[in-house]
Amino acid sequence: MSEVTLSVKGLKKVIGKREIIKNIDFELKRGEVFGFLGPNGAGKTTTIRMLVGLIRPTAGSISICGYSVSKQFTKAMEHIGCIVENPELYPYLSGWENLQHFSRMIPSMTEERIHEVVALVGLQERIHDLVRTYSLGMRQRLGIAQALLGKPKVLILDEPTNGLDPSGIRDMRKFIRFLAESEGLSVLVSSHLLSEIQLMCDRVAIIAKGEVIHTESVKTLLTQQERLLWKLDPQPAGIDVLKQVTDFVQVQGEYVTTFYEEAEVGEWNKQLIQAGVTVKEMNRKLPTLEDLFIEMTGGESID
């Protein structure tokens, strides 16, 4: 089940004299959700646009199911579906007409397939209304229906939860997991929120200033990066105790930060109590994206 569906090697893009994308490599496997995590302006969208042939890379190669995007464009595009930024379809046509419009651009397309994708995204009731009257969530779903028309092996979603309400975000997450697990698609999801990636991705590439600085499975990344916040009374005595049991102790105002190590936390707590320190609060905390960056780039800020 680890067949590679999308592979990117040595991808570069130079605009004028600025190197926007510097040497990006990654691979997508069948049935996985791959996160593309980075702040705004890191090069996520530019990379995605190169993947789908909207922008010509300066150097490097992209292949989708073995077809090169630059040399076998139409073959490669038959295996990919995408939403780049917002799902932009024709507002003056109905949802159905939009799907018909794009189905005419795919070889050997049947009307049943349109019915199928409409049912898949649950738009049956409103499909014959004008897209102009759709809510953002419905447009998003129509966009995905369009992307799925040609039964792609790779689905690329650029900030898919942008602008959705909480329940919309939850539905979207479920749907993306469903596509990967049940339909065996490779899904590439970009986001600037770690919490988002954490909830739906299997692997994540962290990208900053046009470079992939880290590729990791989400699980490992989280266990490595998760922190525990302590509120202790009295604080100095508490810090002394913690310093004896673990190497990393940081003080931030009235909170003390250590790593979160599930097996040992209980023991630390016991020792604190034995030393007469009251534990007022213990809090697991995910690092923010900014913290992660500072960690990984050695103090360099995002900007």
Next chain:
Amino acid sequence: MISLVQNEMIKLVRKKRLLIVTLIMGVLISMFTYAQLRETQRLQEKLGTTDWRSTLQQEIIDTQNRLSGSQISDDWRKQLEIRVAQQQYYLDNDINPSEPGAPTFVRGFIENAIQLLLPLMIMIIAADLVSSEYSLGSIKVLLTRPVKRWKILLSKYITLVMSVSFLILMFGVLSYLISGIVFGFKGWTAPILTGFSVQGNDLNTADVHLISQWRYILMEFGLAWFVSLVVGTLAFMLSALIKSTAAGMGVMLACLIAGTILSSMVSSWNSAKYLFMVNLNLTSYLQGTAPPTEGMTLGFSLGVLTIWGLAGLLVSFLVFTKKDVY
């Protein structure tokens, strides 16, 4: 390819562009018909006769009176002299140059519309064919489907050619029907003189011959179709180059208006004849009026327009297939 063109036609129709342009044409034609009617009535009142010979004679006398005034520029004088010579020729051969009826109105109207009105209408359609996809953002979906970019652009261009043909047809049909209600539907076979050519300051009538009005109108519509197609192609090119529809339309509008102004003042700037917008008035060659500047003939203007059109098409395809889409 057929399904791609079908896509484009559906979008064009659903955007209601064709409908709007047809409506604008209908309204304008009604206005001009009314104006023409009032003009005819005024002439009849003034001359107290319905005989075209006396009307024409009166026009010749009027023009000659103006010519004898001294405050006329040389260019204008030349134009008027040629016109008088033409009218005299019609009178001598006992042929009515404006047989009353809808076909005569259609003929006169297309002669006036070919330089500005028709190109403007076509521009409304052509200028947003490509750029509207950019402003909607749907270009990103369109170009990530398994179809080569040149095919997408070609389907859009075919759609443009079809809409130009449709609009020219509608123009003819509408102006015939609307003016027919007022002036009557007869007059297709009225004789028209053509083949006048201007040599220096003289009107050359050596090649003048008679053809029936319907053939003359057909020729004029052919020329109007060609002019519209070239203007449409150039607007199409701008649409592919500039992402904003408004900017594209603005540039095209400026060119067209500059063309009408330049046509009346380039007689001493000879190289301006290579600009496309000075060459739009193709029907004037059939009428035999003096061209904007020396050395311009029907063949020359057709050539200039063809080159501009082909260049525009080439540029749009080169840019569209190479361009990065952000």
